[in-house]
Amino acid sequence: MNIKKLLFKSTEINGIVLRGWITANRGNTKIRFIDINDGSTITSLQLVIKSTVSNFSDIEKWRIGSSIFVSGNLLKSKSQGQEFECDVLDVQLLSLSDDDFPIQKQEISFETLRDNFHTRHRTNILRSVMLIRSTLSKEIHNFFDKEDFLYMNSPIITSNDGEGAGEAFIVDSEADKNFFLKKATLSVTGQLHAESYAIGFKKVYTFGPTFRAEKSNTKKHAAEFWMVEPEVAFFELQNIIKLADDMLKTVIKNTISKHSAEFEFLDNKSENKLLKNLWQYLDNPLKIIDYKEAIKILEKATIVFENSEIKFGIDLSTEHERYLSENHFKGPVAVINYPKDFKAFYMHLNGDKKTVAAFDLLVPGIGELIGGSQREVRIEILNSRMRELGIDVEDLKWYLDLRRFGDSGSSGFGLGFERLIMYVTGIENIRDVIPFPRTVGNLKM
Amino acid sequence: MNIKKLLFKSTEINGIVLRGWITANRGNTKIRFIDINDGSTITSLQLVIKSTVSNFSDIEKWRIGSSIFVSGNLLKSKSQGQEFECDVLDVQLLSLSDDDFPIQKQEISFETLRDNFHTRHRTNILRSVMLIRSTLSKEIHNFFDKEDFLYMNSPIITSNDGEGAGEAFIVDSEADKNFFLKKATLSVTGQLHAESYAIGFKKVYTFGPTFRAEKSNTKKHAAEFWMVEPEVAFFELQNIIKLADDMLKTVIKNTISKHSAEFEFLDNKSENKLLKNLWQYLDNPLKIIDYKEAIKILEKATIVFENSEIKFGIDLSTEHERYLSENHFKGPVAVINYPKDFKAFYMHLNGDKKTVAAFDLLVPGIGELIGGSQREVRIEILNSRMRELGIDVEDLKWYLDLRRFGDSGSSGFGLGFERLIMYVTGIENIRDVIPFPRTVGNLKM
Numbered sequence: 001m002n003i004k005k006l007l008f009k010s011t012e013i014n015g016i017v018l019r020g021w022i023t024a025n026r027g028n029t030k031i032r033f034i035d036i037n038d039g040s041t042i043t044s045l046q047l048v049i050k051s052t053v054s055n056f057s058d059i060e061k062w063r064i065g066s067s068i069f070v071s072g073n074l075l076k077s078k079s080q081g082q083e084f085e086c087d088v089l090d091v092q093l094l095s096l097s098d099d100d101f102p103i104q105k106q107e108i109s110f111e112t113l114r115d116n117f118h119t120r121h122r123t124n125i126l127r128s129v130m131l132i133r134s135t136l137s138k139e140i141h142n143f144f145d146k147e148d149f150l151y152m153n154s155p156i157i158t159s160n161d162g163e164g165a166g167e168a169f170i171v172d173s174e175a176d177k178n179f180f181l182k183k184a185t186l187s188v189t190g191q192l193h194a195e196s197y198a199i200g201f202k203k204v205y206t207f208g209p210t211f212r213a214e215k216s217n218t219k220k221h222a223a224e225f226w227m228v229e230p231e232v233a234f235f236e237l238q239n240i241i242k243l244a245d246d247m248l249k250t251v252i253k254n255t256i257s258k259h260s261a262e263f264e265f266l267d268n269k270s271e272n273k274l275l276k277n278l279w280q281y282l283d284n285p286l287k288i289i290d291y292k293e294a295i296k297i298l299e300k301a302t303i304v305f306e307n308s309e310i311k312f313g314i315d316l317s318t319e320h321e322r323y324l325s326e327n328h329f330k331g332p333v334a335v336i337n338y339p340k341d342f343k344a345f346y347m348h349l350n351g352d353k354k355t356v357a358a359f360d361l362l363v364p365g366i367g368e369l370i371g372g373s374q375r376e377v378r379i380e381i382l383n384s385r386m387r388e389l390g391i392d393v394e395d396l397k398w399y400l401d402l403r404r405f406g407d408s409g410s411s412g413f414g415l416g417f418e419r420l421i422m423y424v425t426g427i428e429n430i431r432d433v434i435p436f437p438r439t440v441g442n443l444k445m
Numbered sequence: 446m447n448i449k450k451l452l453f454k455s456t457e458i459n460g461i462v463l464r465g466w467i468t469a470n471r472g473n474t475k476i477r478f479i480d481i482n483d484g485s486t487i488t489s490l491q492l493v494i495k496s497t498v499s500n501f502s503d504i505e506k507w508r509i510g511s512s513i514f515v516s517g518n519l520l521k522s523k524s525q526g527q528e529f530e531c532d533v534l535d536v537q538l539l540s541l542s543d544d545d546f547p548i549q550k551q552e553i554s555f556e557t558l559r560d561n562f563h564t565r566h567r568t569n570i571l572r573s574v575m576l577i578r579s580t581l582s583k584e585i586h587n588f589f590d591k592e593d594f595l596y597m598n599s600p601i602i603t604s605n606d607g608e609g610a611g612e613a614f615i616v617d618s619e620a621d622k623n624f625f626l627k628k629a630t631l632s633v634t635g636q637l638h639a640e641s642y643a644i645g646f647k648k649v650y651t652f653g654p655t656f657r658a659e660k661s662n663t664k665k666h667a668a669e670f671w672m673v674e675p676e677v678a679f680f681e682l683q684n685i686i687k688l689a690d691d692m693l694k695t696v697i698k699n700t701i702s703k704h705s706a707e708f709e710f711l712d713n714k715s716e717n718k719l720l721k722n723l724w725q726y727l728d729n730p731l732k733i734i735d736y737k738e739a740i741k742i743l744e745k746a747t748i749v750f751e752n753s754e755i756k757f758g759i760d761l762s763t764e765h766e767r768y769l770s771e772n773h774f775k776g777p778v779a780v781i782n783y784p785k786d787f788k789a790f791y792m793h794l795n796g797d798k799k800t801v802a803a804f805d806l807l808v809p810g811i812g813e814l815i816g817g818s819q820r821e822v823r824i825e826i827l828n829s830r831m832r833e834l835g836i837d838v839e840d841l842k843w844y845l846d847l848r849r850f851g852d853s854g855s856s857g858f859g860l861g862f863e864r865l866i867m868y869v870t871g872i873e874n875i876r877d878v879i880p881f882p883r884t885v886g887n888l889k890m
Contacts, residue, residue: 002593002647019679021645021851039646040593067644067678067851094679094853095822101850118641118843119850130646134596141586148447148485151579155881156601156654157614157669159888169602170619171631173658179614179668180888186616193881193890196563199512200466201484201575202447209601209653213618223624224602233512234464234539377540398563398890405546405564406466406512408539436600436638443604443625445638445843 002040004261006074007084013074016086018045019094021122022066024105025059032059034091036070041131042124043261046077046085053088064104065097065122110432117436117445125269128262129433133421135258139251140207140228140417147243149203149230154190156209159183160395167212169223186211190229191412192346192399195375198231198410199402205230207417215440219429220318220366220419224438231412237348237357237374240411241334244361244370245286247415248332252424253282266425274426277364280331287333291355294320294335297328315342321360321367332363345385347373348409359413363423372413379403447485449706451519452529458519461531463490464539466567467511469550470504477504479536481515486576487569488706491522491530498533509549510542510567555877562881562890570714573707574878578866580703584696585652585673585862592688594648594675599635601654604628605840612657614668631656635674636857637791637844640820643676643855644847650675652862660885664874665763665811665864669883676857682793682802682819685856686779689806689815690731692860693777697869698727711870719871722809725776732778736800739765739780742773760787766805766812777808790830793819793854804858808868817858824848 006016020038027033030051035044047070049059062068069092077085102108102115103122113120120126144151157171159182168185172178190206197204206229214221230243256263256278267274289297291312298310298320307317316324316335325333337355340347347356358373376382379400386393393400421433431437436445451461465483472478475496480489492515494504507513514537522530547553547560548567558565565571589596602616604627613630617623635651642649651674659666675688701708701723712719734742736757743755743765752762761769761780770778782800785792792801803818821827824845831838838845866878876882881890 005593020647039595039648065851067853095851097851098849118638118847119645121642122645127645130595130597130642137596138586138590141583145583148450150484150575151582152575152880153654153671155669155879155883155890157656157883157888159890168619169616169624171614171616174613174615175658176660176885179658179885180883181886182888184888193563197566197575197880200482200564200567200572202465203484209598211602213620213624215621224600226598402563404543406510406540406542408512434600435597435642438600438602438625440621440624441626443602443627443629445604 003036003038003043003045004040007041007043007045010083012076012084015071016074017069017071018086019067019069022062022064022068022097025062025064027060032056034059034062034068036068037127039127041261042127042265046082047072047088047091048085049088049091053091055091058093059091061096062093063097063099063101065101067094068092069094110429114431115444121435124265126432128259128265129421129425129427130435131262132255132259132425133433135255136251136417136421136424137207139254140247142254143247143250144205144230147203149205150197150201152194152197152201152204152206153208154187154193154206154229156187157184158187159185160192160392167214169211169213188212189414190227191231191414192396194229194231194412195399195410196402198233198412199405199407202233203230204232217440220422222418222430222434222437222439225430225434226417228415228417229412231410233410234408235374235411236409237336237359237411240372240374240413241286241288241336241359241361244359244372244413244415245334248361248370248420249282251420252278255424270426277331278424281363284331286361287329287331288359289333289335291335291338294324297324301327303327313339313341316360318367321362322364325362325367326364330364332361332369334359334361340385343373345382345389345391346375348376349381349385365426365428366419366423368416369419369423370413370415372411374411375409377403377407377409448481448483448488448490449485452486452488452490455528457521457529460516461519462514462516463531464512464514467507467509467513467542470507470509472505477501479504479507479513481513482572484572486706487572487710491527492517492533492536493530494533494536498536500536503538504536506541507538508542508544508546510546512539513537514539555874559876560889566880569710571877573704573710574866574870574872575880576707577700577704577870578878580700581696581862581866581869582652584699585692587699588692588695589650589675592648594650595642595646597639597642597646597649597651598653599632599638599651599674601632602629603632604630605637605837612659614656614658633657634859635672636676636859637841639674639676639857640844640855641847643678643857644850644852647678648675649677662885665867667863667875667879667882667884670875670879671862673860673862674857676855678855679853680819680856681854682781682804682856685817685819685858686731686733686781686804686806689779689817689858689860693806693815693865694727696865697723700869715871722776723869726808729776731806732774732776733804734778734780736780736783739769742769746772748772758784758786761805763812766807767809770807770812771809775809777806777814779804779806785830788818790827790834790836791818791820793821794826794830810871810873811864811868813861814864814868815858815860817856819856820854822848822852822854
């Protein structure tokens, strides 16, 4: 039994037994109050320890972070601040924390916490984020399971860099150079491999780490992050947008319902904007607009953009994406039918020959959360797009082969998992939603 | 609706609609029989097409692998070989497969299939394996969710190689050499990072890819494979062995119950040994023996081992492990208390100062499926073990710090996920249970 489940029962229980860590220790010579946390929730349970327990005089020396064992009775609390407390029968120190334990009562800045990846999850803020991260993961798996998707693992080490973006990390064995007898890179997407499995399994998804050797040191870029990439045969653009919207709404709703204490804490931090904004999305149909319409909106914007040239053909930058979702639509919006010129070769070319059947789902605070498309099924168009972009056709022969073997089209998207966590928790820096983040010049622990 | 769910209802249904791929096409000028598979199960649905459908004369040209759309009524079958069949009202070709589609009716060797990672999942054997792989994954997540574990992602790119085995891949950016300003390797284990999260969250697990630059070209080694690594604070050796046993039994039982068609197929392939052996494990308590007892059993074995020197102190090789599980115990067995000399530095040193509180769970056909241990909580012993093994203490200072901050011990294990799939499916080569396997000298697609 853990603290979350004990408190969820909302009833007095005799004979509870817990192990956990001290988050507060105060009192006097007659009574001591220890807060114990076991990681099941951010809520700590208050232990009330009377001077009749045999080791009472030792207890004041037990520092924050120490692990303890306790047995007692869960009773309605007579004091303010909590509904229940534990009347202690026996409490034992298991391991005393040294006095340089970095997590103490006072609030610590995110920057300082980033020097302590190995202990920062023992603060309320990181504890909330990591509990929610875990539940978001599980809810994503649950969603796809209920929708009869096959979970597949695209390879991490690949011989092609997927989108030809040239931002892939190189991999080799130190002892046996040229281990794979060819250039090996870390995957930037599992999509192409997932497409091959969609032809045969119909509905598949990947959920695994992806890598970008990007030098940009922004709040939303990391060298290593997790991606969710569903791919569905027989789906067209509107079907895959609906899937993205359904998935997001289901996953976010279920996660909120499982973490009332954590969301209360995060909502307070955000001055009660977080949950209001999330429910604004959850309770309303997703807006879908054409790229051309997005350009018109941006042209009319009174705000001055850093990238100030707004016309058909430009790639939207984060400031544009955020303007559209935060300022204009005041919520998530899907932009569709982007100009082909800055989009990947595998996207379905629309009848106008200028745009592709792609979508980006933009959310406030983040910009692009999801990017997806209907895939180009016509092999001759794929071939010419690859030539245009200088992608080695021979290298991707296996991928082109799919079109010859019963492929009547598929669609898919990529969700940056950490961006989802940021959107759902309101945390602004990607470094604070990954247990041990990796960015350019930073490889701690 | 998919074929698996339609057939599961075991009742006649009017007005079904399906999209999928042709796995067989036979008949004459009056009637045609097409088998359609949609990837939900290995079972294909027989379509009965009478000459009254308008495009009847085209249908004989539809090759295996082509995608089609069909509508009709699901009726009790009058012929042998299937319980239900689909009486077709309308059938349309969506995409014709070229005639060099490698997957045809006749059985293809595993070796040949390995030239076709992108299409081999469209055979019954690989389709079974990948459906089971997906369900095993989901059942592992479900098991830990029910047991209140936090799912955490240990980093893939690390600056230490965990066990000091020296088999790590090196990572760097091609464009910006020394991207991380220090040597970066691909993770060989997520354990050390998981340990830090167990102190605070109590019960955590990782499930992600790990990497070994091993040159050994065996049936059970791959350069890239997935590992499940739970870590539980306050657990000792016997607790973590019980967790491993409970997890395996729950996950395997649930997977069998969800894949009757796939297990029937695999069981036939194994001459009905597969399910008998799995149930032998599922229905009996796990045997646990001391390493010393294992040595005695091996000494008495009449079989001649390649590694023929059997005495206290040797590391068990696969032939020894398989002898113990296959020949002697005829089922899984956990061996505990190994000599410290060939085990990792972080394992709890037993009172005899010679052995560590570690276990390996050995299974027939594979050898080691799981390896785990109680972790050493005494910082001075950790320090001296690291010095003995030449591991840089400064590099793992953060890990040693955990012991000073309320760590009263934890235990964990690592499950090689692909070995679990091999054990559960009876497939003998790890290359056939990974969608796109990576081994020394091999990086296809």
